[in-house]
Amino acid sequence: FINSLKLSKSSLEIPISEIKKSINKLTELNKISNYNVKIVFNNLNSNSINKYYFFIKTSYPTNEMYDEGIKTLTYNAIRENPHAKVINQSLRDNVNALLKEKDCYEALYINDKNEITEGSRSNTFFLKGKKVYTAPAKDVLLGVTRQRIIRLCRENGIEVIEMPIKLNEINKFDAVFMSGTSPKVLPIKYIDDIKYDTKYPLLLKIMKIYDDEINNYLKK
Numbered sequence: 001f002i003n004s005l006k007l008s009k010s011s012l013e014i015p016i017s018e019i020k021k022s023i024n025k026l027t028e029l030n031k032i033s034n035y036n037v038k039i040v041f042n043n044l045n046s047n048s049i050n051k052y053y054f055f056i057k058t059s060y061p062t063n064e065m066y067d068e069g070i071k072t073l074t075y076n077a078i079r080e081n082p083h084a085k086v087i088n089q090s091l092r093d094n095v096n097a098l099l100k101e102k103d104c105y106e107a108l109y110i111n112d113k114n115e116i117t118e119g120s121r122s123n124t125f126f127l128k129g130k131k132v133y134t135a136p137a138k139d140v141l142l143g144v145t146r147q148r149i150i151r152l153c154r155e156n157g158i159e160v161i162e163m164p165i166k167l168n169e170i171n172k173f174d175a176v177f178m179s180g181t182s183p184k185v186l187p188i189k190y191i192d193d194i195k196y197d198t199k200y201p202l203l204l205k206i207m208k209i210y211d212d213e214i215n216n217y218l219k220k
Contacts, residue, residue, distance in 0.1 A: 022053045030055070036182070061105075061183050066207075069189030069198035070105035072178070073098065074116070074167065077109045079141075095120045106178055108191060111139070116165040122178040124188075125149065126170065127202050132160045133173070139164075145179045152209050158202070175200035177207075185210045 023037055035055045042050040061070070075098065077091060095107045107120045117139045118124060123146040126133040132153055140146070153160045170176075175197050176188040185207045187198040197203075 022051075026053050026055070059182065061186050065105070065186060067198075069187040069196070070178075071103065071190045072106045072108055072119070072188050072192075073102055073104045074110050074192055075107040075120070077120075078111050079109070079117075092120070106188075110167055113164070114167045115139075116167060116170065119178050119180075122180040122183065122186075124165075124176065124178050125206075126165060126173040127175040127177075127200060128173050130158070130202060132158060132202070132206070133165065134160065134162055135165055136162045143180065145181055145184065148213070149179055149185065149206065149210060152213055153206065156205075156209055158206070170194060175203045177203055184214070 019039065026037065027033055027035075032055065038052075038054055038056045040050075040052040040054075042052075075095060077095075079088070099105070099107060106122055108124060109117050109120065111117050115135070116124060117135050118141060123140055123143050124134065134140075134146075134150075150160050170191060171194050173196065176191065178186050178188055180186075185203075187203055187207075188196055189198050190196070
């Protein structure tokens, strides 16, 4: 959130301690300790900034989705500042409507160069042989999960290459997965009508490495 605030070119400065205090107050008043919280600041360039902290509906993938993979579709969209998590409600509504219509879990954004950049709420990784490919950092939201996956892969001897992912070349990859805070590492079975291997050994290895990292953290 702090990074997105800086990238929005707002002069507003807010200490992390204030954000933590507001979240703690939200959880105490509602007697809820384990839920996703959304932070929204409106009218950043005015003297009357609106600050909202609220719980949002949590949607975690089912065991079946992890086992069999999910269906995704491609969608032409360009985020003006991909590094900043800025709400575009019109885009979100259009994507949600299409996902519901096509019975898909996620939409993968296509830019004006006909490249897959990221998902509407996730980052995307493509696997070929023993290598992992993902869109360049400059083109995507630098999610915490994305950065952790790249770090874990490299620590475990898995090469990660950041490069443009051309839409007309995605049929050359063996496997694909999306990443995010809630879905973690989630196999993709289809991008439009192109099918991928959800049991690909390298994919299963990355899923295990990531889950082990989370489980070890929770044990501390």
